[in-house]
Amino acid sequence: MTIFTPKTEDEIVEAVQWALSENAPVEIVGHGSKRNLGRPLQTEHTIALSEYSGVTLYEPDELVLSAKAGTSVAELETLLEENGQAFQFEPMDYGPLLGQAAGQGTFGGLLATNLCGPRRLKSGSARDHVLGVRVVSGRGELFKSGGRVVKNVTGYDLSKGMANSWGTLGIATEITFKVLPAPETETTLVVRGLADDEAARAMAIAMGSSGEVASAAHLPLNVSGRVIDGDLKGDASTLLRLEGFAPSVNDRAAMLKGLLVSAGTIVDISGDTSRKLWQEVRDVIPFADGTEQPVWRVSMVPMEAYKLVASLRMGAAVDAFYDWQGGLVWLRMEGEPEAEAVRALIKKYGGGHATLVRASTSVRAALPVFEPQPVPLAALSKRLKQQFDPSGILNPGRMVAGV
Amino acid sequence: MSGLLMPKADDATMSRRSDIVTALRAIVPGEGVVDATNAMRVFESDALTAYRQLPLVVVLPQTVAQVSRVLKYCHENNVKVVPRGSGTSLSGGALPLEDAVLLVMSRFNQILEIDYPNRVAVVQPGVTNLGITKAVEHEGFYYAPDPSSQIACSIGGNVAENSGGVHCLKYGLTANNVLGLEMVLITGEVVRLGGKHLDSEGYDLLGLMTGSEGLLGVVTEVTVRILQKPATARALMVGFPTSEQAGKCVADIIAGGIIPGGMEMMDRPAIHAAEDFVHAGYPLDVEALLIIELDGPVVEVDHLISMVEAIAYKNGASTCVISQSEEERMAFWAGRKAAFPAVGRISPDYLCMDGTIPRKELPKVLAGMRELSEKYGLRVANVFHAGDGNLHPLILYDANIPEELHKAEDFGADILRLCVKVGGVLTGEHGVGVEKRELMPEMFNEIDLNQQIRVKCAFDDKHLLNPGKVFPQLHRCAELGRMHVHRGQVPFPEIPRF
Ligand SMILES: Cc1cc2nc3c(=O)[nH]c(=O)nc-3n(C[C@H](O)[C@H](O)[C@@H](O)COP(=O)(O)OP(=O)(O)OC[C@H]3O[C@@H](n4cnc5c(N)ncnc54)[C@H](O)[C@@H]3O)c2cc1C
Ligand SMILES: Cc1cc2nc3c(=O)[nH]c(=O)nc-3n(C[C@H](O)[C@H](O)[C@H](O)COP(=O)(O)OP(=O)(O)OC[C@H]3O[C@@H](n4cnc5c(N)ncnc54)[C@H](O)[C@@H]3O)c2cc1C
Numbered sequence: 001m002t003i004f005t006p007k008t009e010d011e012i013v014e015a016v017q018w019a020l021s022e023n024a025p026v027e028i029v030g031h032g033s034k035r036n037l038g039r040p041l042q043t044e045h046t047i048a049l050s051e052y053s054g055v056t057l058y059e060p061d062e063l064v065l066s067a068k069a070g071t072s073v074a075e076l077e078t079l080l081e082e083n084g085q086a087f088q089f090e091p092m093d094y095g096p097l098l099g100q101a102a103g104q105g106t107f108g109g110l111l112a113t114n115l116c117g118p119r120r121l122k123s124g125s126a127r128d129h130v131l132g133v134r135v136v137s138g139r140g141e142l143f144k145s146g147g148r149v150v151k152n153v154t155g156y157d158l159s160k161g162m163a164n165s166w167g168t169l170g171i172a173t174e175i176t177f178k179v180l181p182a183p184e185t186e187t188t189l190v191v192r193g194l195a196d197d198e199a200a201r202a203m204a205i206a207m208g209s210s211g212e213v214a215s216a217a218h219l220p221l222n223v224s225g226r227v228i229d230g231d232l233k234g235d236a237s238t239l240l241r242l243e244g245f246a247p248s249v250n251d252r253a254a255m256l257k258g259l260l261v262s263a264g265t266i267v268d269i270s271g272d273t274s275r276k277l278w279q280e281v282r283d284v285i286p287f288a289d290g291t292e293q294p295v296w297r298v299s300m301v302p303m304e305a306y307k308l309v310a311s312l313r314m315g316a317a318v319d320a321f322y323d324w325q326g327g328l329v330w331l332r333m334e335g336e337p338e339a340e341a342v343r344a345l346i347k348k349y350g351g352g353h354a355t356l357v358r359a360s361t362s363v364r365a366a367l368p369v370f371e372p373q374p375v376p377l378a379a380l381s382k383r384l385k386q387q388f389d390p391s392g393i394l395n396p397g398r399m400v401a402g403v
Numbered sequence: 404m405s406g407l408l409m410p411k412a413d414d415a416t417m418s419r420r421s422d423i424v425t426a427l428r429a430i431v432p433g434e435g436v437v438d439a440t441n442a443m444r445v446f447e448s449d450a451l452t453a454y455r456q457l458p459l460v461v462v463l464p465q466t467v468a469q470v471s472r473v474l475k476y477c478h479e480n481n482v483k484v485v486p487r488g489s490g491t492s493l494s495g496g497a498l499p500l501e502d503a504v505l506l507v508m509s510r511f512n513q514i515l516e517i518d519y520p521n522r523v524a525v526v527q528p529g530v531t532n533l534g535i536t537k538a539v540e541h542e543g544f545y546y547a548p549d550p551s552s553q554i555a556c557s558i559g560g561n562v563a564e565n566s567g568g569v570h571c572l573k574y575g576l577t578a579n580n581v582l583g584l585e586m587v588l589i590t591g592e593v594v595r596l597g598g599k600h601l602d603s604e605g606y607d608l609l610g611l612m613t614g615s616e617g618l619l620g621v622v623t624e625v626t627v628r629i630l631q632k633p634a635t636a637r638a639l640m641v642g643f644p645t646s647e648q649a650g651k652c653v654a655d656i657i658a659g660g661i662i663p664g665g666m667e668m669m670d671r672p673a674i675h676a677a678e679d680f681v682h683a684g685y686p687l688d689v690e691a692l693l694i695i696e697l698d699g700p701v702v703e704v705d706h707l708i709s710m711v712e713a714i715a716y717k718n719g720a721s722t723c724v725i726s727q728s729e730e731e732r733m734a735f736w737a738g739r740k741a742a743f744p745a746v747g748r749i750s751p752d753y754l755c756m757d758g759t760i761p762r763k764e765l766p767k768v769l770a771g772m773r774e775l776s777e778k779y780g781l782r783v784a785n786v787f788h789a790g791d792g793n794l795h796p797l798i799l800y801d802a803n804i805p806e807e808l809h810k811a812e813d814f815g816a817d818i819l820r821l822c823v824k825v826g827g828v829l830t831g832e833h834g835v836g837v838e839k840r841e842l843m844p845e846m847f848n849e850i851d852l853n854q855q856i857r858v859k860c861a862f863d864d865k866h867l868l869n870p871g872k873v874f875p876q877l878h879r880c881a882e883l884g885r886m887h888v889h890r891g892q893v894p895f896p897e898i899p900r901f
Contacts (some may be wrong), residue, residue, distance in 0.1 A: 137854060151831035155873065181662070302771030350598075380594060384858065
């Protein structure tokens with residue numbers, strides 16, 4: 001078992017070329033701090049990017065930041081914050097949910113897992129903000145794609161191709177992202193006491209209004225008490241986040257309160273408490289319980305997702321809460337993962353996909369962690385993998401068994 | 404590039420033309436197959452009209468099953484296919500090939516579903532960009548990306564080009580507003596990417612498809628995000644004595660945390676041409692004009708207008724007019740939106756370029772363009788999506804003067820080289836097509852390009868879809884697949900290595 005910790009791009013290329021010449025599959029990790037989750041890998045060797053780190057370009061006026069792949073996301077976020085900026089897509093931190101320390105993720109891992117957060121509907125995910133990449137492919141060749149400017153259609157967008165590829169296509173060495181000013185003010189309106197279906201309707205009304213709602217989440221009764229130190233316990237909470245310049249936030253808050261006047265009691269949470277609330281929703285703190293109870297991340301059509309939860313509840317003990325206007329469901333199963341039931345219900349209710357983000361190693365080895373694809377699409381994905389990594393040496397089996 | 408070299412027509416295909424036409428007629432009945440030369444004329448070019456070529460035959464399918472069968476037939480019989488939407492491409496992406504079927508998607512013109520609670524519309528690819536907005540505006544919604552060609556261009560073409568528009572600074576490009584696609588591969592297989600839900604269960608194939616210029620698959624259905632129209636919009640028209648000051652003003656606005664709905668710049672020649680044409684009330688004694696639009700709730704717009712006004716004066720604005728009515732706001736835009744035809748009035752022909760640069764490099768690039776303009780003896784006017792650094796230099800020439808098109812093209816290529824040199828790119832939104840194909844090596848080395856072609860190989864290993872576009876040279880997939888690494892050839896001393 002060898003762990004390569006390259007310190008230069010050349011060393012990353014060399015490590016892959018070595019793996020190729022030895023026909024020895026390698027696992028790609030950022031910090032590799034949370035490796036005991038996802039589809040377990042059986043590679044003997046590891047390439048860890050943690051020592052290939054550092055910011056290579058940051059021009060706040062140009063809204064652009066480049067860094068080496070092993071740079072810690074937490075460090076980048078601190079740098080941005082000092083300049084009044086942020087990654088607008090709010091990359092979540094899986095650490096707490098996976099029973100690890102927070103703040104361990106790397107820049108490369110952020111892109112490879114296409115992280116995002118509660119602003120997903122309005123501001124997209126990592127794939128919507130990446131501008132350029134340098135990558136070492138499974139052929140041991142360094143290529144680049146994209147650039148440092150926002151408007152760019154020169155050639156295929158291989159930067160997006162790296163998003164959600166889980167280190168199976170190539171090793172990103174250096175990545176360029178668009179950054180944006182952090183919102184000046186934020187406030188959250190909390191509608192109390194809605195059932196899941198009522199919440200879905202209220203969120204749809206809010207998101208479809210001119211209130212420019214940045215995020216909409218729903219915490220059912222038994223989840224509501226597990227955020228911001230229990231301040232919201234006692235009733236379900238439907239959360240609507242408003243961001244921007246203060247006069248605008250206040251105006252929109254008043255407008256939305258009028259629009260939702262018949263929905264239920266509405267309370268305001270502002271400033272740092274609001275920020276903490278959304279960070280806890282983002283990082284799935286309600287299920288960060290230190291256990292290995294199965295947790296699903298399900299992306300569905302917003303107005304359908306609550307039906308999946310209701311149906312599941314008829315046959316199994318589940319805990320659920322919703323982000324993205326209801327379209328992102330975090331499900332914690334009290335017993336088995338019930339993969340077949342979950343996936344059948346997704347198909348029944350308008351389609352989408354489910355990823356088993358937490359479960360014991362044996363469960364993850366036995367189940368497709370990622371949503372299985374229809375045959376032609378799976379074949380296309382496999383062909384793409386072959387074009388980047390013909391010898392199958394990068395993270396084999398990470399996403400799909402045998403690929 | 405006027406002596407454009409396209410892939411050599413395949414004699415075998417040419418000699419089978421009548422068989423191919425017959426086979427296609429069996430798949431798409433009636434008016435759906437066009438093979439008469441006169442009737443095919445309307446399709447012989449897109450909006451890059453310097454290049455014209457009659458296709459082998461034109462097919463206008465109406466159902467996904469027909470598209471699938473046409474592609475399957477072409478795949479099995481090694482016939483090339485060029486997809487086409489509305490033909491407004493400015494880079495020759497939809498330019499026909501002599502030995503290729505031109506697959507025109509204009510009959511896919513239905514809006515399939517509008518879903519307000521989930522804020523999406525599902526449409527066929529031949530629906531126009533503006534057609535989507537028209538279908539939802541009675542409910543106060545719209546589709547945000549707004550290319551100037553939006554009356555005509557199709558959403559399928561927008562996906563293929565990842566089109567942008569004035570409002571993309573705040574609301575994103577096509578790639579950020581498309582949630583799902585149905586597409587047909589060259590084999591005839593139908594695949595769906597994404598849908599009304601967000602993100603992909605696997606690779607971001609949707610991201611790869613967007614901007615792929617018709618080389619990877621034929622789009623047959625598109626699911627887009629629709630947004631609620633902002634409550635109000637107002638614009639400022641700001642003139643500056645120098646383009647440096649205008650550039651600094653743009654940087655300061657963004658650094659101030661303000662992302663305007665639109666932020667456009669014009670240089671002196673563009674201002675004059677536009678003002679002479681539409682009398683928008685533009686100041687004529689300035690070097691650079693900014694039109695900055697702020698949208699959102701009334702209180703927000705009022706708040707931001709005063710912030711932007713202060714920033715403008717701080718940066719030496721010589722005039723700053725704030726729209727007081729919807730008519731006035733439209734008047735500010737009228738000149739900018741008419742910039743292309745306005746330039747068309749002062750010159751028999753013009754070439755529209757499309758580079759992107761880091762914004763701070765604008766003064767340097769404008770100065771470089773002035774020098775090039777003298778060198779080539781051709782005038783140039785600039786309109787600029789200032790917020791995101793996307794430049795549209797319009798090179799003025801006269802096609803009736805021998806060699807002038809050629810000169811204009813060389814001038815354009817030099818401008819794009821300059822864009823790349825300062826950290827920018829060859830094309831921001833118009834695509835590579837045939838126009839910028841030969842310039843790709845300015846930005847990418849052979850390894851970079853080969854990896855892109857390998858993506859093409861995963862989708863279309865016979866290179867039948869839209870060949871001759873985007874890549875200067877399409878290497879055969881078998882060749883690109885070869886690996887040259889053998890055990891023991893890579894020096895490998897002791898482990899651990901680094
Ligand atoms: C379904 C699911 C499973 C998860 N499983 C894991 C897990 O097994 N391990 C884990 O640490 N976190 C896992 N997470 C959490 C998430 O990956 C981390 O929060 C993450 O952002 C990264 O931490 P890291 O930088 O240490 O990357 P890692 O955890 O080391 O890597 C995460 C993924 O990104 C890839 N990767 C990392 N760096 C690069 C790079 N430079 N170029 C290309 N690919 C790269 C890795 O191969 C891996 O597939 C999982 C999340 C989900 C949704
Ligand atoms: C006056 C004018 C102004 C313009 N302004 C802008 C602007 O502001 N912003 C901007 O981004 N662009 C602009 N354009 C360029 C052009 O309108 C866009 O590129 C547009 O998206 C092309 O759409 P289309 O339907 O006309 O596609 P076409 O020109 O028919 O085709 C363009 C490319 O898309 C492919 N294609 C088309 N349909 C499909 C399909 N269904 N499946 C697969 N591939 C397909 C073709 O093969 C071709 O490569 C402008 C053009 C003009 C003439």
